Amino acid sequence: xxxxxKIIGAYPDSHGHFGQFGGQYVGETLMPALIELEExxxxxRKDPAFWAQYRLMxxxxxxxxxxxxxxxxxxxxxxxxKIYLKREDQAHTGAHKxxxxxxxxxxxxxxxxxxxxxxxxxxQHGVATATIAARLGMTCKVFQGAEDIRRQAPNVQRMLxxxxxxxxxxxxxxxxxxxxxxxxxxxxAAVEDTxxxxxxxxxxxxxxxxxxxxxxxxxxxAREQFLAREGxxxxxxxxxxxxxxxxxxxxxxxxxxxxxxxxxxxxxxGVDTPRHSATxxxxxxxxxxxxxxxxxxxxxxxVVDTHSISAGLDYPGVGPxxxxxxxxxxxxxxxxxxxxALVAFKTLARLEGIIPALESSHALALAMKEAAKRPKTExxxxxxxxxGDKDLNHALEAIEKMGI
Amino acid sequence: xxxxxxxFAALKAKNEKAxxxxxxxxxxxxETSLAVLKAACDAGVDVLEMGMPFSDPxxxxxxxxxxSLRALAHGxxxxxxxxxxxxxxxxxxxxxxxxxxxxxxxxxxxxxxxxAACMDSGIDGILVVDLPPEESDEFTLKFPDPKALPIIRLIxxxxxxxxxxxxxxxxxGFLYLITRTxxxxxxxxxxxxxxxxxxxxxxxxxxxxxxxxxxxxxxDIRQLAPYADGLVVGSALVKTVAQNGDSPKLLELxxxxxKKLKAACLG
Numbered sequence: 203x204x205x206x207x208k209i210i211g212a213y214p215d216s217h218g219h220f221g222q223f224g225g226q227y228v229g230e231t232l233m234p235a236l237i238e239l240e241e242x243x244x245x246x247r248k249d250p251a252f253w254a255q256y257r258l259m260x261x262x263x264x265x266x267x268x269x270x271x272x273x274x275x276x277x278x279x280x281x282x283x284k285i286y287l288k289r290e291d292q293a294h295t296g297a298h299k300x301x302x303x304x305x306x307x308x309x310x311x312x313x314x315x316x317x318x319x320x321x322x323x324x325x326q327h328g329v330a331t332a333t334i335a336a337r338l339g340m341t342c343k344v345f346q347g348a349e350d351i352r353r354q355a356p357n358v359q360r361m362l363x364x365x366x367x368x369x370x371x372x373x374x375x376x377x378x379x380x381x382x383x384x385x386x387x388x389x390x391a392a393v394e395d396t397x398x399x400x401x402x403x404x405x406x407x408x409x410x411x412x413x414x415x416x417x418x419x420x421x422x423x424a425r426e427q428f429l430a431r432e433g434x435x436x437x438x439x440x441x442x443x444x445x446x447x448x449x450x451x452x453x454x455x456x457x458x459x460x461x462x463x464x465x466x467x468x469x470x471x472g473v474d475t476p477r478h479s480a481t482x483x484x485x486x487x488x489x490x491x492x493x494x495x496x497x498x499x500x501x502x503x504x505v506v507d508t509h510s511i512s513a514g515l516d517y518p519g520v521g522p523x524x525x526x527x528x529x530x531x532x533x534x535x536x537x538x539x540x541x542x543a544l545v546a547f548k549t550l551a552r553l554e555g556i557i558p559a560l561e562s563s564h565a566l567a568l569a570m571k572e573a574a575k576r577p578k579t580e581x582x583x584x585x586x587x588x589x590g591d592k593d594l595n596h597a598l599e600a601i602e603k604m605g606i
Numbered sequence: 607x608x609x610x611x612x613x614f615a616a617l618k619a620k621n622e623k624a625x626x627x628x629x630x631x632x633x634x635x636x637e638t639s640l641a642v643l644k645a646a647c648d649a650g651v652d653v654l655e656m657g658m659p660f661s662d663p664x665x666x667x668x669x670x671x672x673x674s675l676r677a678l679a680h681g682x683x684x685x686x687x688x689x690x691x692x693x694x695x696x697x698x699x700x701x702x703x704x705x706x707x708x709x710x711x712x713x714x715x716x717x718x719x720x721x722a723a724c725m726d727s728g729i730d731g732i733l734v735v736d737l738p739p740e741e742s743d744e745f746t747l748k749f750p751d752p753k754a755l756p757i758i759r760l761i762x763x764x765x766x767x768x769x770x771x772x773x774x775x776x777x778x779g780f781l782y783l784i785t786r787t788x789x790x791x792x793x794x795x796x797x798x799x800x801x802x803x804x805x806x807x808x809x810x811x812x813x814x815x816x817x818x819x820x821x822x823x824x825x826d827i828r829q830l831a832p833y834a835d836g837l838v839v840g841s842a843l844v845k846t847v848a849q850n851g852d853s854p855k856l857l858e859l860x861x862x863x864x865k866k867l868k869a870a871c872l873g
Contacts, residue, residue, distance in 0.1 A: 228736055229736055230738060231763075231784060235764065383662050383664045486714075488710045488714065491662075497710075499710070504678060
């Protein structure tokens with residue numbers, strides 16, 4: 203790859219644009235807060251002491267590095283390319299989300315903010331934010347859709363135990379996008395003393411940049427671990443994409459490498475039905491939650507209802523950098539149905555003794571299809587973004603209902 | 607002179623403040639909404655903000671969120687909002703109409719098509735909640751004559767003085783000063799703070815300054831009128847529609863409410 207085509211370091215531009223995507227599409231009340239955040243982050247970003255603090259917490263508190271793990275029986279079953287798992291489920295709190303909340307939490311502290319808020323879908327980001335608020339001594343309010351509170355009950359209990367207030371959001375479809383709407387409304391009222399910890403590589407600049415910086419540890423570790431294990435890079439990377447933070451974290455350090463990159467969106471009941479969340483597969487470019495990106499919308503620009511069995515992927519938008527990577531042709535995005543994800547969920551439990559999150563199960567399902575098509579000389583590195591304990595009730599019900 | 611400038615000049619000559627009314631277009635349905643807009647203009651509204659409903663109104667409180675969903679559920683969309691403005695224009699040729707919207711529906715239509723439709727419908731300006739000056743050039747620079755369809759800029763209580771000055775220097779039509787942080791709807795007003803922000807803004811700009819957010823009664827208007835060229839009432843009017851959408855008295859109630867609010871603008 204020649205210098206001009208390099209992606210790493212080229213985006214976003216100084217105004218937070220990833221090509222035509224990204225930017226800062228928010229009301230004036232929030233603009234000064236974003237400018238303040240951007241300035242504070244640019245200073246922290248260049249401060250070795252900030253990163254030293256971040257790395258120490260990842261090591262001692264989170265238990266990083268997480269391992270890469272060869273899934274021998276799954277590989278054997280698929281009968282093709284080797285499948286390796288990047289085990290983010292080993293991280294404290296059970297998912298990759300904590301990498302980001304530590305970064306933003308330390309930044310909030312540095313900026314002198316005493317209160318943090320967050321939106322959450324599956325509850326993993328809410329738990330990770332509540333965790334870090336407890337650890338750093340800040341108050342925490344988490345906005346979660348009423349429907350998600352129902353299907354992710356164990357995470358709600360965890361947040362409460364950690365001392366966070368969980369605000370139930372019943373507007374709209376009562377899922378992640380509505381939680382984000384409500385968090386933005388609350389932030390507009392409390393902006394002067396409150397830090398909004400966004401959980402994915404979406405939202406207005408500088409969030410997509412900041413969250414990518416805090417999540418790229420997944421890919422940085424995995425690249426080194428894989429090279430040490432196999433003496434070469436994987437043939438392809440696979441990760442699930444809702445907003446896209448675990449995917450961006452894994453993909454980013456590999457963007458200029460000679461390996462394929464595959465993203466798995468949620469096809470729900472199928473991308474030819476109205477019940478899916480496959481934003482990059484079926485959406486059009488639009489503006490939602492502060493950034494320009496692909497989104498699921500009707501012909502008049504109204505956001506449409508989405509569906510996925512996985513609360514963390516049930517979102518009509520996607521991080522702007524994923525839209526860029528799609529447009530550049532650097533990442534191939536495809537969609538995995540609820541059924542395929544549930545099959546992968548059960549398969550990994552039976553064959554490897556690992557219960558994956560339903561979000562991660564989408565990546566696994568795609569990896570299983572790909573592995574079967576590819577020769578044994580190839581290898582896939584899959585981001586197992588989180589553990590599935592939170593999903594048990596909901597997933598087991600669905601497995602029974604669908605007869606999987 | 608365009609309708610916005612003409613309206614504010616005429617009011618200034620009479621030593622009156624502008625009553626700026628926000629109403630959600632299509633709430634609860636097209637016919638009722640159009641009748642409400644006509645009645646509000648007849649009763650004394652000086653500037654009309656026609657709210658184009660959006661599925662994800664992140665800057666709005668419960669009242670306007672609900673109104674937006676009611677309108678969308680009855681099939682409201684941007685082309686129909688533009689058609690409604692055109693219908694209203696047949697009835698009233700003088701009230702400036704500001705299309706108040708979130709960016710995405712406008713972005714989907716595209717700047718050229720939106721501009722043409724606004725000219726055809728008699729719309730005098732646009733106010734786009736989530737399109738700050740940092741991002742708006744991509745859209746407004748594509749208008750054939752940006753002066754003919756000004757973008758109304760917002761200033762918030764959080765806006766620092768330097769930014770206030772920079773935005774005010776390029777303002778066109780009028781400036782909308784948000785009176786408090788948070789979303790639209792009823793809330794407490796800190797008159798001292800608002801007066802300070804408004805004075806800074808007047809000093810920095812050559813266009814009229816209107817205050818909005820949390821202004822719901824004639825008393826609110828009387829308190830804030832000394833610091834403004836116009837006062838925006840939104841949620842309080844939308845609430846009347848919400849509570850009386852099916853009532854035969856709706857138009858009469860809106861008329862009375864507008865008259866009372868306008869009387870407070872006379873000083």
